[in-house]
Amino acid sequence: MNRHELTDRERLATIHCKQGKQGMRGKTKLAAAALASLTLAACVTVEAPDKPIVIELNVNIRQEVIYRLAEDAGNTIEENADIF
Amino acid sequence: MGDTMTKGLTKAALTGAVFALALGGIAAPAHAQRDPAYAAARAAGQVGEKMDGYLGIVGAETAELRRLVNDINIKRRAVYSERAQATNATIEEYALTAGCQAILATTPGEKYQAPDGSWQTRTSAPPMRDSRCP
Numbered sequence: 001m002n003r004h005e006l007t008d009r010e011r012l013a014t015i016h017c018k019q020g021k022q023g024m025r026g027k028t029k030l031a032a033a034a035l036a037s038l039t040l041a042a043c044v045t046v047e048a049p050d051k052p053i054v055i056e057l058n059v060n061i062r063q064e065v066i067y068r069l070a071e072d073a074g075n076t077i078e079e080n081a082d083i084f
Numbered sequence: 085m086g087d088t089m090t091k092g093l094t095k096a097a098l099t100g101a102v103f104a105l106a107l108g109g110i111a112a113p114a115h116a117q118r119d120p121a122y123a124a125a126r127a128a129g130q131v132g133e134k135m136d137g138y139l140g141i142v143g144a145e146t147a148e149l150r151r152l153v154n155d156i157n158i159k160r161r162a163v164y165s166e167r168a169q170a171t172n173a174t175i176e177e178y179a180l181t182a183g184c185q186a187i188l189a190t191t192p193g194e195k196y197q198a199p200d201g202s203w204q205t206r207t208s209a210p211p212m213r214d215s216r217c218p
Contacts, residue, residue, distance in 0.1 A: 061177050063216040069173055069181040070218040076167050077185050082116040083159045084186055 121152055132195025132203055133186045135214055137164065137179030142195045142203050184217035 077084045118126070125131045131153055134140040138157045141149050160182075161175070168178035187196045190206040198204045198212040 061180055061216070065173065065177050066181045066184065066216050067218050069171055069178055070185070072167060072171050073178060073181040074185050076163060077182060077189065080159075080163055082118055083156050083163070084182075084189070 119152075121148075122156060125149065125152060126194055129193070129195045129205065132197060133183065133190055134197045135180070135183050135187070135199065136176075137181070137183035137186065140197065140203075180214075180216075184213055187211050187213055188217075 117123075122131075129142055130149055131139050132142045138160060139153050141153055160179075164175050164179045164182060168175045171178065188211060190196050190211060192206050192208055194206045195203050196206055196211050199214050204212060
């Protein structure tokens with residue numbers, strides 16, 4: 001159940017300069033943004049990653065929780081070697 | 085009289101030793117090894133480590149494999165439950181973390197579940213794990 005809508009190519013997380021033409025898509029859009037940022041230093045450009053960010057909604061467990069539990073879980077596995 | 089006393093002491097010491105041995109035998113399984121049937125199923129790739137921290141059946145399911153896997157998973161769940169409570173986490177969080185570690189701990193030839201859900205055979209290369217794994 002992965003959802004790609006949040007970072008769909010249609011809605012790239014790119015902030016455009018005012019001069020940037022609207023309606024362009026994909027690479028043209030990025031190129032225009034990059035060009036604009038060269039000519040206008042004040043322009044802030046946020047480039048989207050090449051691949052869409054996959055957000056797994058089925059398992060709502062955060063990485064920081066896993067990192068916190070990692071050491072304890074490792075010890076638990078060692079201490080219960082008969083069932084792991 | 086002295087003889088009787090010595091005998092009595094020796095007997096007491098022996099009884100104590102036997103009792104201690106028996107007790108040790110009961111208390112020992114802290115670092116116990118896998119049940120031979122479980123070890124064999126693992127080595128044969130009939131069972132594998134799932135991402136969620138539990139054991140899964142890899143190929144064709146048999147009644148015996150199901151019983152073995154259920155038995156292990158019930159025991160694992162009990163351990164996860166206890167440790168989750170102690171670490172202020174949910175059972176699912178703790179189990180997933182243990183799954184990360186259990187997959188990492190597989191030895192070449194054993195089966196594990198990759199993030200896409202497929203069963204993989206562990207090689208000498210690091211296993212494919214959930215991106216959240218430490």
